[in-house]
Amino acid sequence: xxxxxxxxxxxxxxxxxxxxxxxxxxxxxxxxxxxxxxxxxxxxxxxxxxxxxxxxxxxxxxxxxxxxxxxxxxxxxxxxxxxxxxxxxxxxxxxxxxxxxxxxxxxxxxxx
Amino acid sequence: xxxxxxxxxxxxxxxxxxxxxxxxxxxxxxxxxxxxxxxxxxxxxxxxxxxxxxxxxxxxxxxxxxxxxxxxxxxxxxxxxxxxxxxxxxxxxxxxxxxxxxxxxxxxxxxxxxx
Numbered sequence: 001x002x003x004x005x006x007x008x009x010x011x012x013x014x015x016x017x018x019x020x021x022x023x024x025x026x027x028x029x030x031x032x033x034x035x036x037x038x039x040x041x042x043x044x045x046x047x048x049x050x051x052x053x054x055x056x057x058x059x060x061x062x063x064x065x066x067x068x069x070x071x072x073x074x075x076x077x078x079x080x081x082x083x084x085x086x087x088x089x090x091x092x093x094x095x096x097x098x099x100x101x102x103x104x105x106x107x108x109x110x111x112x
Numbered sequence: 113x114x115x116x117x118x119x120x121x122x123x124x125x126x127x128x129x130x131x132x133x134x135x136x137x138x139x140x141x142x143x144x145x146x147x148x149x150x151x152x153x154x155x156x157x158x159x160x161x162x163x164x165x166x167x168x169x170x171x172x173x174x175x176x177x178x179x180x181x182x183x184x185x186x187x188x189x190x191x192x193x194x195x196x197x198x199x200x201x202x203x204x205x206x207x208x209x210x211x212x213x214x215x216x217x218x219x220x221x222x223x224x225x226x227x
Contacts, residue, residue: 033215041223042220099160
């Protein structure tokens with residue numbers, strides 16, 4: 001069964017800083033999800049990626065399948081980026097229901 | 113853009129009472145999921161549902177839990193006799209394809225408090 005670990009658990013930065021959140025997982029997978037959880041608790045899917053890099057606005061996600069590692073970067077961070085960022089991976093490499101195993105989340109606070 | 117919806121957003125109930133949490137997945141999606149997040153803990157998988165039956169369930173999903181897709185649009189999670197430890201945020205998610213990798217779309221969650 002896959003284990004997903006994130007670092008750091010908490011991150012505080014000043015507006016404008018470049019942010020990196022890391023995720024590692026134990027079982028080889030074909031794709032990984034990055035999610036954002038708002039202060040109210042709702043979850044939004046940011047990325048699903050299986051190789052290389054994806055970019056959406058100021059968010060960039062990278063993955064190295066061989067090293068079982070992914071990073072989420074935020075450029076020119078803004079206070080509205082403050083949220084919990086969660087990575088999630090399929091529990092197994094077997095195709096099928098694709099239930100997700102979640103990391104513990106990284107609480108990001110961007111100060112003005 | 114289509115989205116997953118959940119009702120209610122908040123529910124407070126007494127221990128031992130039955131609750132039904134409702135979800136409307138995205139209309140052309142085929143796989144449905146319930147996850148939960150106890151305050152301060154990781155999100156954890158409860159159950160997945162495909163072709164009108166459970167495809168996988170976790171150890172948490174015991175006989176007190178059941179899921180149903182009664183009318184082709186709603187997807188419900190029932191907790192028969194709630195316990196204090198059932199207090200959590202419950203998320204519904206749906207996915208389009210039956211094979212390969214596909215993004216799961218999450219609903220906004222239902223916050224359940226059992227007193």
